[in-house]
Amino acid sequence: MKARFHDGLTAAVHTVEVTVDGETLAFEVQGQAHRWSLGAVETERVGEAVRVAPGARGAARLVIDATEWAAATLGSDLERRSMRREMKLVIGLTAFAAAIALFVFVGMPLASGPLARHTPPDYERRMGESFEAQLGVALKPCKGALGQAALSRLGQRMESAADSPFRFRVQAVEAPMVNAFALPGGAIMVTDDLIKMAHTPDELAAVIAHEAAHVERRHVMQAVWRSLGLGLALDAVVGGGSGAGQQAVILAGSFTDLRFSRDAESEADARGQALLQALGLSSQGMAPFFERLAAKGQSQTAAEVQELLSSHPDSLRRARESRVRARPGAPAFTPAEWAAIKAVCSGQDRPLRLPRLGGKRTATLVNGSLQPASGLE
Amino acid sequence: MVVAVPLSGEGSSLRIEQRAHLPSFLGLSLKNGLLNLITLTLYRFWGKTEVRRRIWASTYVNDDPLEYTGRGVELFVGFLIALAILGLPFLLATFGAQLLGPAIAGLIVVVMYIGLMFLVGFGMFTAFRYMASRTALRGVRFHLKGRAMDYALSYFGYGWLSAITLGWFWPAAQRRLAGQLWGGLRFGDGRFRFDLEAARKVGVYGPYALGWVGLIVLYIVFAGALFGVMSPMFAAAEGGDTPPVPGLGMMVAIYLLSTAMVVAIVAAFAPYHAASLRSVAAGTSFEGVRFSLDLKAGTMVCLMLSNIFLILVSLGFLMPFVQARTLKLVINRLQTSGAVDLDAIRQSAQAGPRTGEGLADAFGISPI
Numbered sequence: 001m002k003a004r005f006h007d008g009l010t011a012a013v014h015t016v017e018v019t020v021d022g023e024t025l026a027f028e029v030q031g032q033a034h035r036w037s038l039g040a041v042e043t044e045r046v047g048e049a050v051r052v053a054p055g056a057r058g059a060a061r062l063v064i065d066a067t068e069w070a071a072a073t074l075g076s077d078l079e080r081r082s083m084r085r086e087m088k089l090v091i092g093l094t095a096f097a098a099a100i101a102l103f104v105f106v107g108m109p110l111a112s113g114p115l116a117r118h119t120p121p122d123y124e125r126r127m128g129e130s131f132e133a134q135l136g137v138a139l140k141p142c143k144g145a146l147g148q149a150a151l152s153r154l155g156q157r158m159e160s161a162a163d164s165p166f167r168f169r170v171q172a173v174e175a176p177m178v179n180a181f182a183l184p185g186g187a188i189m190v191t192d193d194l195i196k197m198a199h200t201p202d203e204l205a206a207v208i209a210h211e212a213a214h215v216e217r218r219h220v221m222q223a224v225w226r227s228l229g230l231g232l233a234l235d236a237v238v239g240g241g242s243g244a245g246q247q248a249v250i251l252a253g254s255f256t257d258l259r260f261s262r263d264a265e266s267e268a269d270a271r272g273q274a275l276l277q278a279l280g281l282s283s284q285g286m287a288p289f290f291e292r293l294a295a296k297g298q299s300q301t302a303a304e305v306q307e308l309l310s311s312h313p314d315s316l317r318r319a320r321e322s323r324v325r326a327r328p329g330a331p332a333f334t335p336a337e338w339a340a341i342k343a344v345c346s347g348q349d350r351p352l353r354l355p356r357l358g359g360k361r362t363a364t365l366v367n368g369s370l371q372p373a374s375g376l377e
Numbered sequence: 378m379v380v381a382v383p384l385s386g387e388g389s390s391l392r393i394e395q396r397a398h399l400p401s402f403l404g405l406s407l408k409n410g411l412l413n414l415i416t417l418t419l420y421r422f423w424g425k426t427e428v429r430r431r432i433w434a435s436t437y438v439n440d441d442p443l444e445y446t447g448r449g450v451e452l453f454v455g456f457l458i459a460l461a462i463l464g465l466p467f468l469l470a471t472f473g474a475q476l477l478g479p480a481i482a483g484l485i486v487v488v489m490y491i492g493l494m495f496l497v498g499f500g501m502f503t504a505f506r507y508m509a510s511r512t513a514l515r516g517v518r519f520h521l522k523g524r525a526m527d528y529a530l531s532y533f534g535y536g537w538l539s540a541i542t543l544g545w546f547w548p549a550a551q552r553r554l555a556g557q558l559w560g561g562l563r564f565g566d567g568r569f570r571f572d573l574e575a576a577r578k579v580g581v582y583g584p585y586a587l588g589w590v591g592l593i594v595l596y597i598v599f600a601g602a603l604f605g606v607m608s609p610m611f612a613a614a615e616g617g618d619t620p621p622v623p624g625l626g627m628m629v630a631i632y633l634l635s636t637a638m639v640v641a642i643v644a645a646f647a648p649y650h651a652a653s654l655r656s657v658a659a660g661t662s663f664e665g666v667r668f669s670l671d672l673k674a675g676t677m678v679c680l681m682l683s684n685i686f687l688i689l690v691s692l693g694f695l696m697p698f699v700q701a702r703t704l705k706l707v708i709n710r711l712q713t714s715g716a717v718d719l720d721a722i723r724q725s726a727q728a729g730p731r732t733g734e735g736l737a738d739a740f741g742i743s744p745i
């Protein structure tokens with residue numbers, strides 16, 4: 001059959017006569033014989049023609065009419081060969097992708113515990129400072145000095161009972177959500193809306209104890225390590241320059257993405273209650289508060305609430321389990337402290353004048369305490 | 378300046394045609410999209426290679442099709458290299474910054490972003506060089522002369538100049554940058570040249586001013602509309618009754634508004650993009666052949682708007698289709714004058730880089 005031939009040395013065009021003899025392509029150019037093995041050639045359909053390359057890195061090309069080529073190479077497995085190659089590629093890549101997913105969802109969570117335990121406390125402390133600086137832009141500490149002092153005292157008591165190198169610094173902040181979170185290095189923040197939603201000192205103390213347990217068990221650092229794993233995987237998949245990996249790491253610095261595993265949450269519940277009991281405080285506030293969060297928080301977006309709600313039966317199970325572990329004890333705050341805490345974000349540094357503070361009655365007395373997520377007032 | 382025309386008497390004119398069968402790119406788009414999904418986008422290197430192969434093979438120069446000889450695995454290895462030398466250190470720097478406290482963190486981030494800006498130009502040049510080296514016609518390869526570092530420095534410098542001049546240097550910068558690429562291109566031992574004077578004959582500042590002013594106006598309109606959409610929220614915040622959390626309707630409105638904004642910006646700059654391409658074509662010559670591009674502003678506006686529409690409704694799936702139709706339209710508006718003796722072009726010893734455009738992929742800036 002007739003073909004156009006480019007010798008790969010110049011852009012000139014030669015016309016040649018090509019014969020297919022078994023597994024060999026043969027043709028002659030200006031007295032010189034060429035033989036290409038059919039097993040090695042690569043072909044590409046180009047319009048009505050087929051472009052044939054000698055394989056590997058050869059620059060020479062034959063351009064042959066597609067129908068003639070198909071007839072001449074009938075029975076050779078050129079087509080099937082390329083199909084098989086593509087199939088292998090897709091299978092290999094899918095396996096690679098699965099390995100990456102495994103790394104993110106299994107490998108890193110498994111490794112994050114030991115990694116967190118071996119992270120020098122000093123690093124975690126400095127990371128916490130960095131987080132706090134970033135958070136400080138969005139979350140302003142509440143102004144009530146008396147309430148802050150009461151919260152801070154509870155933090156110090158928790159610290160004395162816990163086995164941790166960090167200073168537990170509990171603080172009330174203004175934010176339009178019901179949330180409490182632990183930062184690396186011991187900072188614990190509770191939002192004004194969460195304080196409003198707590199009916200009793202026991203309930204607020206339970207939340208703080210839960211966060212204190214996250215700090216003690218270094219769950220925060222675990223989450224940071226997991227986010228690094230996610231960042232690595234994202235980079236591996238979509239490329240480093242897109243910043244997706246960095247974004248994942250940076251996002252981990254914002255509280256909404258510091259998620260803990262289910263096990264970590266259960267552990268924090270149990271350990272939190274144990275801390276309260278070690279201090280002689282009541283650990284009965286956890287169950288009612290979590291139950292109420294689960295029932296009320298439908299429209300909440302905060303991470304802690306979401307994690308409770310995303311597994312609704314699970315949160316009820318947690319409430320049930322904490323009820324079993326609950327022991328009576330002293331309230332974490334005196335009535336005066338509790339009043340100060342309730343007023344900590346109201347902009348005025350004095351307790352609300354409410355009759356008979358303390359105990360369960362407070363709930364019905366404090367204005368707005370049943371209205372979550374109205375932070376800007 | 379007049380480019381010397383080495384007429385050997387045997388030269389012929391050049392006819393460039395893009396004959397892509399567009400419907401076949403719909404199937405390819407679907408296939409690539411699905412494979413990207415199941416491989417967490419790792420298939421993209423092979424998908425992109427196939428798209429290029431088909432576009433090149435349907436681009437004819439005097440009835441001979443171009444050939445794309447690049448391989449998916451070359452892009453993949455390039456990507457892995459970029460990941461190792463770029464992605465990992467930057468990720469660790471970000472991570473480390475968190476450990477070192479706010480002040481040092483800020484410094485690290487600033488240094489990192491300046492470095493990234495520099496690397497963007499580097500990535501563009503290396504991507505162009507890779508593509509040139511994997512392009513062949515009649516068995517003869519193209520290649521790109523010049524150093525990536527020089528281009529990166531120009532890009533970096535021009536970027537700053539443009540920022541200082543509030544964008545007004547950018548058209549001139551883009552012309553010069555394009556000149557560094559097209560002027561360094563070789564087909565075998567045949568030379569492309571870029572003549573800045575010739576390129577300047579096609580004005581770009583009029584259309585650019587249109588886009589620039591349009592952008593300012595659009596920002597003001599957008600800010601106003603955004604305020605209008607969100608005002609119920611502000612009112613609620615002041616009243617203190619309902620929580621100032623955006624509702625679903627408002628989120629949708631904000632999303633639609635942002636989309637409209639992006640579309641409007643693209644439309645505003647489309648005339649400039651057409652002019653910029655015309656200018657670059659006018660400045661480019663290959664041996665005795667000069668180029669010109671007959672691409673009107675209105676055509677470009679329609680093209681870009683329809684492209685955005687296709688990308689949006691297909692969630693990006695139709696990217697290969699969009700690329701093919703764009704190149705088909707632009708290439709078929711390319712006109713040539715003068716003659717060249719293609720038969721006399723000799724293969725060059727340059728084989729080009731071994732791996733492809735990892736940086737460009739990392740930044741998402743490779744043109745095709």
Ligand SMILES: [Zn+2]
Pocket residue numbers: 210214260265268304
């Ligand atoms: Zn928790």
